[in-house]
Amino acid sequence: MRHVFLVILSALLLVGCASNPTHPDPRESPPVETPSVAHPNLSDESRALGLIGLWRVSGAAGEQSDTWLRLDTVDFQLWRDCGMIQGSWTAGEAAFIASTYGASGGCADGGLPDVAWLESATAYEPTGEGWRLTDGGGSVVATLTVDGAPEPIETAADFYAQPPEVTAETREAFRRNVPLPLGIEAATPESLTGRWVPVETTGATDPHVDFVAAGSWEGSDGCNGAAGRWSSGSDGEFLATSGPSTLMACDGAPVPYWVAAARIAGFDGDRLLLFDGDGNELGRLMRG
Incomplete structure (x- = not known):
């Protein structure tokens, strides 16, 4: 029997946390349950x-x-x-x-x-x-x-x-996200659409993310390309998946990781802020 599996970006689908999950081999035993963190x-x-x-x-x-x-x-x-x-x-x-x-x-x-x-x-x-x-x-x-x-x-x-x-x-x-920080405006699909670059970057590479209105995104950390799907809901709720990518070392910024790990998106003025589900800031971007 033949199998086909793709190499997945290490930041793929970090659900409410900042660790890198791995995709199980279909023939392996199920993972042992571990106690959740309080x-x-x-x-x-x-x-x-x-x-x-x-x-x-x-x-x-x-x-x-x-x-x-x-x-x-x-x-x-x-x-x-x-x-x-x-x-x-x-x-x-x-x-x-x-x-x-x-x-x-x-x-x-x-x-x-x-x-x-x-x-x-x-x-x-x-x-x-x-x-x-x-x-x-x-x-x-x-x-x-x-x-x-x-x-x-x-x-x-x-x-x-x-x-x-x-x-x-x-x-x-699967617990609810924390609320957006005070003073941060919730992102909407319309406000997210377009190209974004890190606020702080060396300029030697081109880290970025481009959110397409149809629900797809593509981006790079400056050396490795990545792409996936995204969606957003009310109160800044944000979801993204990430697909195949190369894994070269890079001096850019981990924008695809920010996108894949984000659960909340909001604006501080014209700056786009991506947060995990606990409200920890992952990255800050501007129109680019």
């Missing part, structure tokens, strides 16, 4: 915690009836008849984004599979039996309900065919 907002869980689960997908363009989407803490597994497709995802109180990074079994034939409906989703909303994923125009791209499960395959561990467990670590990852 946090004053731990009990203030995000609505996104309810997305954790194994869902039957219906109404998604190009998908068959026996398609399931398994949403775990950072990664997702999309089960098709051909096997399993993997990717990363994150969500806030309303915003949602996902990016595909690999596949196994027959799904790996011909390179990285196309999951356009999932990668077009920017928001989610509850239904009586599950969730609806919607795109930037508010159109429903898929409905998620609890109904059955996929058959295990040789190229993936059996636990991937079961609902993920909501652990203390998961709850820690």
